[in-house]
Amino acid sequence: MAERHPGGYRRHRRQPIGKRDPEERKQDYEEVWESEWDEDHLKEQGERCMDCGTPTCMSGCPIGNIIPDWNDLVHRSDWKEALERLHATNNFPEFTGYNCPAPCENSCVLAYNDDPVTIKSIERAIVDRGWEEGWIEPEPPQTRSDYAVAVVGSGPAGLSAAQQLNRAGHHVTVFERADEVGGLMRYGIPDQKFEKHRVQRRVDQLRAEGITFETNAEVGGNVPVERLEDDFDASVVAVGSQKPIDLDLPGRDLDGIHFAMDYLTQQNRRNARKDVPGPDIDAEGKNVVVLGGGDTGADCVATAHRQGAKQVVQIELLPKPPVERPPDNPWPDQPQTYKKTYAQQEGAVEEYCVDTNEFVDQDGDGSVDAILADRIMWEEGGAGPPQKTVTQSNVQIDADLVVLAVGFEAPESSPFEPLGVAINDDGTLATDETMMTNVDGVFAAGDAEMGPSLIVWAIGSGRDVARHVDLHLTGETDLPPSLETSNEPIVSM
Ligand SMILES: Cc1cc2nc3c(=O)[nH]c(=O)nc-3n(C[C@H](O)[C@H](O)[C@H](O)COP(=O)(O)OP(=O)(O)OC[C@H]3O[C@@H](n4cnc5c(N)ncnc54)[C@H](O)[C@@H]3O)c2cc1C
Numbered sequence: 001m002a003e004r005h006p007g008g009y010r011r012h013r014r015q016p017i018g019k020r021d022p023e024e025r026k027q028d029y030e031e032v033w034e035s036e037w038d039e040d041h042l043k044e045q046g047e048r049c050m051d052c053g054t055p056t057c058m059s060g061c062p063i064g065n066i067i068p069d070w071n072d073l074v075h076r077s078d079w080k081e082a083l084e085r086l087h088a089t090n091n092f093p094e095f096t097g098y099n100c101p102a103p104c105e106n107s108c109v110l111a112y113n114d115d116p117v118t119i120k121s122i123e124r125a126i127v128d129r130g131w132e133e134g135w136i137e138p139e140p141p142q143t144r145s146d147y148a149v150a151v152v153g154s155g156p157a158g159l160s161a162a163q164q165l166n167r168a169g170h171h172v173t174v175f176e177r178a179d180e181v182g183g184l185m186r187y188g189i190p191d192q193k194f195e196k197h198r199v200q201r202r203v204d205q206l207r208a209e210g211i212t213f214e215t216n217a218e219v220g221g222n223v224p225v226e227r228l229e230d231d232f233d234a235s236v237v238a239v240g241s242q243k244p245i246d247l248d249l250p251g252r253d254l255d256g257i258h259f260a261m262d263y264l265t266q267q268n269r270r271n272a273r274k275d276v277p278g279p280d281i282d283a284e285g286k287n288v289v290v291l292g293g294g295d296t297g298a299d300c301v302a303t304a305h306r307q308g309a310k311q312v313v314q315i316e317l318l319p320k321p322p323v324e325r326p327p328d329n330p331w332p333d334q335p336q337t338y339k340k341t342y343a344q345q346e347g348a349v350e351e352y353c354v355d356t357n358e359f360v361d362q363d364g365d366g367s368v369d370a371i372l373a374d375r376i377m378w379e380e381g382g383a384g385p386p387q388k389t390v391t392q393s394n395v396q397i398d399a400d401l402v403v404l405a406v407g408f409e410a411p412e413s414s415p416f417e418p419l420g421v422a423i424n425d426d427g428t429l430a431t432d433e434t435m436m437t438n439v440d441g442v443f444a445a446g447d448a449e450m451g452p453s454l455i456v457w458a459i460g461s462g463r464d465v466a467r468h469v470d471l472h473l474t475g476e477t478d479l480p481p482s483l484e485t486s487n488e489p490i491v492s493m
């Protein structure tokens with residue numbers, strides 16, 4: 001067994017699993033990540049972990065992954081045990097190992113004045129190895145209860161809730177309005193970030209564990225909400241938060257202006273060789289403007305590159321963040337610093353402090369040709385919010401295709417609203433401390449409950465809600481709490 005060197009971080013420099021060359025990868029929809037990694041290299045990276053007395057990385061991970069343990073196990077080549085430790089807190093480590101922004105790494109003690117451990121790469125390597133070796137197998141429950149639970153929505157929150165509830169022995173049916181299971185992991189997140197066979201093999205695993213999936217099944221649409229009350233003892237609403245924020249500006253109704261999700265889903269479907277409903281949105285040969293500087297915007301930029309756009313401009317209203325942490329953003333707070341996205345590495349014009357005024361149809365054919373926007377400057381507003389000043393007005397940017405990626409508000413619909421489920425002011429489902437809505441036996445999880453978030457939070461939320469549902473049904477639970485709820489007593493209320 002390899003002995004762990006206490007100063008491993010001095011012996012090995014941080015080197016995460018890399019990405020493919022930007023020029024090469026933007027020619028295809030295969031994952032941007034390097035597909036191969038070297039075992040000895042990962043073992044060295046695991047040795048960089050200092051095994052601190054207080055593992056701040058674990059508090060940085062929303063699901064409390066037991067990071068120092070698996071760093072050590074990988075260093076010692078005990079990959080199978082590392083996988084078990086990883087699955088103890090995370091149902092789908094590849095969802096996060098490939099796509100988590102890794103807040104844990106920012107919380108790693110080494111990040112205070114050195115480069116953090118490559119936690120996310122190690123997580124990915126463990127689960128890659130688990131699939132390669134055939135260690136990840138269906139784990140159906142030994143015994144079944146008499147309870148039936150419905151899960152509405154099959155994103156990471158719905159799937160983790162379903163797997164946990166099924167492992168507690170309940171009969172679980174997942175309803176999904178789309179034709180495939182997976183939520184944003186399937187339709188939304190582009191293939192170049194997460195290939196869909198990774199979602200499918202988890203679906204196959206869950207099915208083999210005994211979970212029933214009903215696709216093309218929209219609760220509140222072709223599936224009457226009453227069915228959930230009639231056929232199930234409890235329900236989990238995990239319908240996501242996909243209602244897009246719109247920009248009510250002159251020219252908004254012109255052709256060629258689309259929401260990010262419509263754009264991205266179409267490409268997901270093309271890659272899966274499925275029919276593409278609605279008008280074809282294609283960037284080939286076009287001047288593309290993506291409004292919104294966040295991660296969804298980045299996915300649109302990267303997709304436009306792959307479709308062969310002439311030019312892609314990504315526009316952000318706010319200023320470009322600083323490269324280094326400012327004094328008011330110290331470790332271990334999450335850094336509010338600039339990081340080039342994978343999409344920007346592939347080349348696109350980045351514009352900050354730009355405020356769009358209008359979409360313009362120059363030739364009168366009903367399609368957008370350009371946007372007009374102000375260049376602005378943000379200034380401290382004293383006690384109030386920052387104030388903007390226009391530095392250059394009505395700048396014109398060519399745009400044959402505009403993609404709106406300025407954020408999401410709330411669930412598009414709450415299937416349980418007809419039953420009287422209360423909604424918060426922001427449109428998310430209102431729940432109590434047990435994640436139950438005001439309707440007995442109806443729980444909510446994931447983005448539908450939290451608002452737009454991250455995969456790791458959705459997985460954690462699904463795990464938490466499963467524990468609450470199990471407790472509600474049976475008066476006790478063996479399902480583990482996530483980090484967020486680990487101080488709560490596991491007793492019947
Ligand atoms: C483009 C994009 C890229 C992203 N990239 C990342 C990333 O790289 N890393 C990261 O951590 N996070 C990322 N996120 C965020 C992450 O995907 C979400 O936080 C996460 O998927 C939320 O999971 P969820 O299960 O709550 O909901 P969702 O994944 O949104 O799933 C909800 C599901 O419910 C279904 N549904 C809705 N209504 C009904 C109904 N009435 N009946 C039946 N089914 C219904 C929907 O069809 C959908 O499949 C990204 C988000 C987007 C939009």
Ligand code: SF4
Binds near residue numbers: 063104
């Ligand atoms: S899930 Fe995300 S935050 Fe947690 S250990 Fe993995 S990369 Fe880090």
